[in-house]
Amino acid sequence: MRNEEIERLNAAMKQTSDKRLYERYLAVRLRLEGHTFEEIGDLLSRARQTIGLYWKAYQTQGLPGLKMDHSPGQPTKLTEEQRKQLAAMLEQQQPADVGFEARYTWTLPLVAEWIKREFGITMSVRGISAMLKRMNFSFTKATYTLANADEDAQVYFKKHTFAALKKQVEAEKIDHLLFEDESMIRSYQALQYNWFPRGRQRKVPTYGKHEGAKLFGAINYETGQVHHREEEKADTTAFIRFLQDLLSAYSSGKIALILDNSRIHHATELQPFLTEHPRLQLVFLPPYSPNLNPVEGLWLWLKADVVNNVFFEKFYKIKLHVSQFMKRINQHPLDTVDRLLVRL
Numbered sequence: 001m002r003n004e005e006i007e008r009l010n011a012a013m014k015q016t017s018d019k020r021l022y023e024r025y026l027a028v029r030l031r032l033e034g035h036t037f038e039e040i041g042d043l044l045s046r047a048r049q050t051i052g053l054y055w056k057a058y059q060t061q062g063l064p065g066l067k068m069d070h071s072p073g074q075p076t077k078l079t080e081e082q083r084k085q086l087a088a089m090l091e092q093q094q095p096a097d098v099g100f101e102a103r104y105t106w107t108l109p110l111v112a113e114w115i116k117r118e119f120g121i122t123m124s125v126r127g128i129s130a131m132l133k134r135m136n137f138s139f140t141k142a143t144y145t146l147a148n149a150d151e152d153a154q155v156y157f158k159k160h161t162f163a164a165l166k167k168q169v170e171a172e173k174i175d176h177l178l179f180e181d182e183s184m185i186r187s188y189q190a191l192q193y194n195w196f197p198r199g200r201q202r203k204v205p206t207y208g209k210h211e212g213a214k215l216f217g218a219i220n221y222e223t224g225q226v227h228h229r230e231e232e233k234a235d236t237t238a239f240i241r242f243l244q245d246l247l248s249a250y251s252s253g254k255i256a257l258i259l260d261n262s263r264i265h266h267a268t269e270l271q272p273f274l275t276e277h278p279r280l281q282l283v284f285l286p287p288y289s290p291n292l293n294p295v296e297g298l299w300l301w302l303k304a305d306v307v308n309n310v311f312f313e314k315f316y317k318i319k320l321h322v323s324q325f326m327k328r329i330n331q332h333p334l335d336t337v338d339r340l341l342v343r344l
Contacts, residue, residue, distance in 0.1 A: 006032050012063055020338065024066040027051050028058045038170070047169065049222035053334055077121050078131070086115070087135055153286035162344070165256055165283065169222065174281075175253025177221040178246065181260065181295035182234045185213050185303075185318055213318050216242040217295050218257070221341060224333030226298065228326050230319050236267040247277060258283045260293060294340040301329075301339070 009029040016022050023044055030040045037048040037055070044051070057065035078086065095103035095110055099117075103110065108125040115121055115128070123131075132138075168174040214234040218227045229245055231238040246255065259265055261284055274280060290296045306321045329336055 002032055008063065020342075021067060024054050025063075027054045028066065031055050041170075047166075047222040050337060053223065053337070057334065077123055077127070078115070078119065082119055082121075083131075083135060085118075086111075087137070089114070090137065149288040149291075150286055154289050154292060157286050157289070157292060158344075161283065162258075165258075168256075173254070174256045176250045176255045177258070178218045178227075178255065179221065179258045179293050179295050180216070180218040180242075181290075181293055181299070182239075182262070183215045183217070183299040183302075184234075185215055185322065213322070214238070215299075215322065217298055218242075218246060219294055219298060219336065219340065221344070224336035224341065226326055226330055226333075226336060228322065230322065234264060236264045236269050239264045239267075240270065240273050243273065243277075243280065247280065254279045254281065256281045256283055258285060258293070260285050260290070261287055294344065297340045298336075 006029055009025050009032070013022055013025045013029070016025070023046075027040050027044060027046070030043070031037070031051070035043075037051045040046075040051045041048040054066065089098065090106055090111070095106060095114075098114065100110060100113075108128050111128050111132075112123055112125060115123055165174060165177055169177050213230045214232065216229045216231065216234070216239065219225070220227075227246060227249055229238075229242045231241070243257075246257070257280065259282060264270070265282065265284070274282070285292050302322065302325050306325045
């Protein structure tokens, strides 16, 4: 029976062109062959808990439980090297930098023109859109970055501080590794692109008020589990309540909590609580480094799915939408790992 399962996995591995799905098949095959979660994690550079999630998904749902939410589709017309060149260009340069005078935003027709010019290959706008999605690109708004960020400090954090934390997790010196952050959700948050009849705009009613809730959130680096708490304001007392939530959720073992340098995280009145709970360790990110905290991505995900383009006439409805979102993503923690944690 086990040999038959391994053969089915081998066949599935040959058929897929998706690297992450291939990795999941391989992890399960190695487990069937008798390897431990730790051994597989070392081989694939994944936490043992992540390998355990793959195994649990396979045991409960078989091969379909390992599949991604999208299909890799048909091969593109560009070679892998050409796709790498395209990806680097889109990420690092604006159209004006590569000869498109007075153009500063990449659109699909411009990308098609660039591909034609550079590679002599004609691709449809639809084909380019599908290819970019497979390359993990999306049509998003630009965002501001913090000019005061210290790139050397960020590199050091990733290569040394965070790497050391992961080794402590593997050595079971740290039992739970989490990221934490706060965000504000208002009664009307922001407008974003959405599909609607041509020539018309979706109208979002508002009373002009700015009621809202302050959210505390944390993501378990190994499992993708998300914890959250709504508060009327983000002060030290509210932060302590959230820390109590985390201590209850992880009732034993050492917790390392990675977070930014917000004033409430360094408050003097927080110190007695930390002294009382020595198994809770706060690890601070370099200043001005939201890009190193995956909870920032969680807030963008939340707002895009259930907050933007919506007006909440009652405060409780904000909390309801947030709770429903958190419940939904916690039912599929592997999606959170893939979306927010896989690049760390």
